[in-house]
Amino acid sequence: MATERSERTRTQPTRILIAGGGYVGLYTALGLQRKLRGGEASVTVVDPQPHMTYQPFLPEAAAGSIEPRHVVVPLRKVLKRCHVLTGRIRGIEHDTKVAMVETPHGHTERVEYDVLVIALGSVARTLPIPGLAERGIAFKTIGEAIYLRNHVLSMLDLASTTTDVDLRRRLLTFVVVGGGYAGIEALAELEDMARYASRFYEGIDSDDMRWVLVEAMGRIMPEVRPSLGVYTVRQLTERDIQVYLDTRVKSVEHGHVVLDDGTVFDADTVIWTAGVKANPALAATDLPLDDRGRVRCTAALQIRGVRDAWAAGDNAAVPDLSRTAEDPSATCSPSAQHAVRQAKRLSDNIVRVLRGNQPRPYRHPYAGSVASLGLYKGVADVYGLKIKGVVAWVLHRAYHVSRMPTLNRKVRVAFDWLGALILGREVVALGQVNDPKADFVRVAHGGSPSSE
Numbered sequence: 269m270a271t272e273r274s275e276r277t278r279t280q281p282t283r284i285l286i287a288g289g290g291y292v293g294l295y296t297a298l299g300l301q302r303k304l305r306g307g308e309a310s311v312t313v314v315d316p317q318p319h320m321t322y323q324p325f326l327p328e329a330a331a332g333s334i335e336p337r338h339v340v341v342p343l344r345k346v347l348k349r350c351h352v353l354t355g356r357i358r359g360i361e362h363d364t365k366v367a368m369v370e371t372p373h374g375h376t377e378r379v380e381y382d383v384l385v386i387a388l389g390s391v392a393r394t395l396p397i398p399g400l401a402e403r404g405i406a407f408k409t410i411g412e413a414i415y416l417r418n419h420v421l422s423m424l425d426l427a428s429t430t431t432d433v434d435l436r437r438r439l440l441t442f443v444v445v446g447g448g449y450a451g452i453e454a455l456a457e458l459e460d461m462a463r464y465a466s467r468f469y470e471g472i473d474s475d476d477m478r479w480v481l482v483e484a485m486g487r488i489m490p491e492v493r494p495s496l497g498v499y500t501v502r503q504l505t506e507r508d509i510q511v512y513l514d515t516r517v518k519s520v521e522h523g524h525v526v527l528d529d530g531t532v533f534d535a536d537t538v539i540w541t542a543g544v545k546a547n548p549a550l551a552a553t554d555l556p557l558d559d560r561g562r563v564r565c566t567a568a569l570q571i572r573g574v575r576d577a578w579a580a581g582d583n584a585a586v587p588d589l590s591r592t593a594e595d596p597s598a599t600c601s602p603s604a605q606h607a608v609r610q611a612k613r614l615s616d617n618i619v620r621v622l623r624g625n626q627p628r629p630y631r632h633p634y635a636g637s638v639a640s641l642g643l644y645k646g647v648a649d650v651y652g653l654k655i656k657g658v659v660a661w662v663l664h665r666a667y668h669v670s671r672m673p674t675l676n677r678k679v680r681v682a683f684d685w686l687g688a689l690i691l692g693r694e695v696v697a698l699g700q701v702n703d704p705k706a707d708f709v710r711v712a713h714g715g716s717p718s719s720e
């Protein structure tokens with residue numbers, strides 16, 4: 269059933285709808301609520317989650333260095349002058365300026381708007397690999413980070429409780445597919461955490477674990493220069509992490525991993541970080557998309573060929589003006605670095621156009637990347653400098669805490685780090701969070717809780 273939502277906004281001169289409350293959505297809304305004069309426009313943000321996720325901190329949240337709640341920013345708390353709708357965009361008809369929003373209980377609302385911002389981000393890019401949907405897990409949301417932390421520790425719990433050699437081996441084998449910064453950081457942080465945790469598990473030595481990275485290309489971390497990618501591979505192999513380059517996963521059916529070089533082994537954990545693609549929800553809009561499913565944009569972040577529509581971030585094909593002289597088709601890479609800066613330009617441009625001025629183009633040369641490889645280990649390639657080890661790790665933390673939205677979150681993250689450094693990391697699996705009702709359902713049916 270669809271209901272009209274126009275009543276609340278009828279008195280507003282311009283209704284701005286932001287589809288997605290991640291990096292671009294949050295920063296655009298923050299910019300608008302700061303720049304807009306009272307009564308000039310209303311801003312509504314739609315996202316299925318009531319929070320923005322600071323994705324570069326997900327690996328540290330998974331590793332227990334940061335409390336997961338501190339990695340997310342509650343939209344309602346920081347967007348005090350905006351409307352926040354918890355729902356999922358199911359379709360947009362920009363021709364009539366209506367978005368269909370599905371609420372968490374399955375009801376569909378028609379949301380009318382005057383100006384649209386597309387900030388739906390990206391999703392994991394998957395391949396038709398047998399068993400992947402059943403066995404794999406992505407690493408893009410706070411739920412996945414929490415799940416993986418519990419899952420990896422649960423595997424140690426289970427392995428320390430069995431004497432079955434094959435089962436132990438399978439439980440203690442962890443595979444990450446995809447060697448971009450998301451995959452490398454997830455692998456390095458989780459392995460570091462599991463290695464630390466293993467000392468508390470009787471009968472498990474850190475050498476009993478097998479951590480595997482599979483990457484289809486001949487190098488990892490294309491975000492940094494090749495020599496730093498080589499350094500990172502060396503770092504990982506020195507930690508006994510097995511790195512398969514130029515290798516593809518053929519199947520993970522029933523946890524039986526088959527690689528295209530003939531390697532086979534069993535693993536209960538397959539983490540899929542082999543790239544991203546634009547949010548498929550864009551296909552249910554009448555907006556122009558490129559061959560990668562991204563919204564076609566001008567350098568000023570306006571959607572091409574339509575009025576009153578803007579986009580930025582992972583779901584937008586924005587010309588990269590710092591590279592178009594060599595390659596006229598170059599577009600900005602999907603990164604937080606571009607997303608945050610584009611969002612600032614975007615909110616500025618919307619206000620400029622509302623006030624009758626011309627929008628300005630977005631231009632930002634890629635500044636490089638920083639990555640954490642576990643406690644006191646890192647790699648960075650910033651402004652032409654190649655940095656390794658503990659200095660890169662400190663730089664990674666300093667950079668990201670400075671970028672974390674709101675002072676509240678910066679302080680909480682800093683205290684989490686301090687607590688973990690002084691008291692050590694928490695290494696307990698809270699596996700029940702995955703299915704907290706299970707015991708109650710069993711008891712209600714006259715059985716015993718599984719944990720007894």
Ligand SMILES: Cc1cc2nc3c(=O)[nH]c(=O)nc-3n(C[C@H](O)[C@H](O)[C@H](O)COP(=O)(O)OP(=O)(O)OC[C@H]3O[C@@H](n4cnc5c(N)ncnc54)[C@H](O)[C@@H]3O)c2cc1C
Binds near residue numbers: 316319325327407607
């Ligand atoms: C583990 C990890 C580590 C990373 N580390 C770095 C790093 O170190 N440096 C760097 O530059 N980049 C990094 N990135 C990439 C960076 O986080 C992304 O490029 C950035 O988040 C893109 O911002 P965005 O606003 O386009 O998308 P997002 O931040 O993903 O926001 C999209 C939003 O849209 C919402 N949404 C999805 N579908 C719908 C729908 N149908 N309706 C309404 N809302 C919807 C989502 O819930 C989300 O809130 C990392 C990414 C990951 C996963």
